[in-house]
Amino acid sequence: MTDPAITPGPLLATIERPADVRALDVEQLPQLCDELRQYIVDIVAVYGGHFGASLGVVELTVALHWAYDTPEDQLVWDVGHQAYGHKILTGRRDAFPTNRKYGGLSGFPKRSESEYDTFGVGHASTSISAALGMATASKLNASGRKVVAVIGDGSMTGGLAFEGMNNAGAMDTDLLVVLNDNRISIDPNVGALHEYLAKVSASGSWNTLKNEVWEMFDKMKGLGGGHLQRLASRVEDGMKAVLTPGMLFEALGFRYIGPTDGHDVVKLATTLKKLRDLPGPILLHSLTVKGKGFAPAEADQVKWHAQSSPFDKVTGKSLAKATASGGKAPKYQDVFGDAIIELAREDDRIVGVTAAMPSGTSMGKMMKAMPDRAFDVGIAEMHAVVFAAGMATQGKYPVCAIYSTFMQRAYDGVVHDVALQNLPVLFAMDRAGVAGADGPTHHGALDIAYMRAVQGMVCAAPMDEQDLRDLLYTATQHDGPFALRYPRGEATGMPMREGFEAIPLGTGRWITPEADGASGDVCILTYGAIGGYVAEARQTLEADGITAAHADLRFCKPLDESLLRDVFARYDKVITVEDGVVQGGAGSAVLEWAADADVLSGTQVVRLGLPDSYVEHGSQRQLHDEVGIGPDGIAQAVRALVGAHASAEAA
Structure with a gap:
């Protein structure tokens, strides 16, 4: 499906595959980036989709396909929110209006869709482990294939990312990890790693000093006898621990490069070209701006993570038509968010936990109203569940709000750390059932089956928003684990009474x-x-x-x-x-x-x-x-x- 009203720029119109990008002179890449960014804006303004992340990596996307021999070289995109430019450059430009539509392109990289989509993604923090597996297989096959993982700073907060890095550093396999650092995921990033990266990205003077010190040690090692050389090497190793902004990554066995300007496509492309031939694990730290090039998205990066309704591509003003009634039924997530605050005001045991989804789950409402009793732990679902279990041992009643599809990542914690100890933790599973345009990586298809199998677990699902409120209250009165599922989107719009009523367990x-x-x-x-x-x-x-x-x-x-x-x-x-x-x-x-x-x-x-x-x-x-x-x-x-x-x- 093409849209005759939306046409790509003259240079982008000539790009049918990445080989066409590689045929360009490096000086032409800025023009290609401008046209690619505008094309993404034009399409999403009409058809909707994830937005800010893809705008932020336009230069990185172009530079990667220019420097690497894709699809022979393998690019692995973490989550895939940022892969729209990649899809457009890899033979799907004209079909891009069907993105996330029924029967159309997937909103995420998908192996069955294109040979350029090397790994199916949709959940965070998987790219490094997958890329390491590919790189290891390439080494065993003696194929000479290069592998790159592109991961955001939000996804880097997930434990799986560090498991992959720890293994990669020890194996000394050829692998490039590009850290796309835009300082925000779907919601603002949290945690010590976020603070660390913020300090690294602001350390331009440290980088200058580091380069000068490295040059000095190189000269010292070239003078005198072996004793002076050994001393210089030992002092150099000690200084690296102090002067390397990326010393965390160096300690994990990666050669750290950066931080670099992720919007200077010429410098990025030439740097990546050089890095392609370097051995061992390397981390390139690229600083980008989520929503780059579209002022409303740069100003409000949370709101513009994705857009479902049409908008003016200049002002960002919504073009959605008002409903005949002038209003809408509340979303299930907002019914949940409001109810939890009401319940918490009456019950000081109640605390809230979410894993990097305060806006998606509406736990952000409680974080704003009661900041000392609601916690965003980052993209770390297993940690969220065990963290909640710890609080439950101390007399608190944790409400753990995580999408059904992401709760899969925490299943051992549900079983071993909550249910086995019969701890009172409520698992509030949003997006249960089919989740819509996000597709199979985000459908909450399995939670009924996997939660029902857990010994001692109570499993419930409301048919309407009144039942959601009452089941939430019911859960807080139960002394044990409780799984509550509810779907994405609007509820029924029914009138709701004030207050809450307990529903006896197991009552239809x-x-x-x-x-x-x-x-x-x-x-x-x-x-x-x-x-x-x-x-x-x-x-x-x-x-x-x-x-x-x-x-x-x-x-x-x-x-x-x-x-x-x-x-x-x-x-x-x-x-x-x-x-x-x-x-x-x-x-x-x-x-x-x-x-x-x-x-x-x-x-x-x-x-x-x-x-x-x-x-x-x-x-x-x-x-x-x-x-x-x-x-x-x-x-x-x-x-x-x-x-x-x-x-x-x-x-």
Whole structure:
């Protein structure tokens, strides 16, 4: 898909692959950078997408493809928020308007999409480990292939990045790590490493002194006898520990280069050309500005990390049309953020924890209202969970707000450090279920199955925002681990009462008036906000003469056994629906219980959920429809079940 209204600049229009970049004179690279940056702005202003990070690495992207022989040489992008320029230069320029759209380009590097996307990414801090694996294989294969990892300073706060660096330094493998230091991730970076890099980036005088000292020692080592040379070498080693701004990286076995101006493409390109031929692990420290070249994005880097609605590409003013009602339903994350503050004001045990996502999870609201009781620990999900466990041992009630897909990175902490010790920690898992345009790296597909497997874990999911508030309160009254999942995006918009009400653990509810004794053709059991589709499905079925009852499980562990006994006593056709993988999910929990309770005889159960394959990107509704858990899919499953049953009876 091309957009005839958006055309690339004259030089960018000639670039079909990185070989075309390498054919340019180095003096032409600034023009290419200007045109590439403008093209990204033009596309994202209309179609949306991640924004600031890609603008900040335009020069670095061009310089890398000019200096390295891609795709023979391998570039590994950490997370991939910053890879838009890379995609445009690697044969996907004309298709770029489909970025993050249903059936279009992925918003992240993806191996199946291009040979230039050497490693699939979407989660932070993986690039160094992956690149080291590639470089080691290249050495074993004697291929001569060069490998580069590009990692941001935010991703560098993740422990996995240091595990990779520690191993790389010890192996002495040829590897270039480019540290893209823009001093911000999705939200402002935190932690000692952030402070260290800030000092390094401001140490221009230290770099000058360092170079002068190095020259002096070189001269000393060339004079006199062996004793003077050995003394000079020993003093030099000692001085390096003091005078090297990147001494942390030097201590890990990397040759540190920098800091350099990440927006001087000519200097970057020539430097990278030289570094390509140097042996061993090297770290190039590149200073950049997130949102570079687009004034609104430079001024508000958090807001302009990504944009979902159209905007004026000069002023940055939103061009989104107002809704007919003039307002929107609140987002689930904001319902959570507001509720936690209310609860914390009444309960001084409550503390908040997030892993570099204060805005995405709305934990930032508590950090602002109660800065001494809410903590952003950086891109370190495992640390966040164990940190929360430590506080729980001291009488606090930690609320650990982490996206479902990122909670996967902390699973051992959930099991070993929280559940095994039966500590009261609430795992508030945002973006549960399909997450939309971010695609499979960000879908929260697995949390029902992996949390339900943990001994002693309570697992719950609200169908609406009122239930979210009440389940949050319920969790704070429970003395043990509690997993609460809720989706991305807008809630129902229902009116909510003031205050909170505790929901007894393992209590579901009838949504339709089946509790009065009426029966129907089928009962639909839902878990979580996906239940909001059932009303539309029931209307469609009623037109076909099919009556469907609806019950909301609320909890998949423990289950509401009384509700389920009622369902299996009155219905011989049951459908379960969840926005998570079917294997091991809420439907599996119902089937396991029914088998153990010996109530399955004569009852047909169909489970709907995410398939045993990875769901791609698109809007949440598009993806729900694709996998059959949207209103039409639910109605179709009911028709198929009722029709199959009727056919069996007729036979």
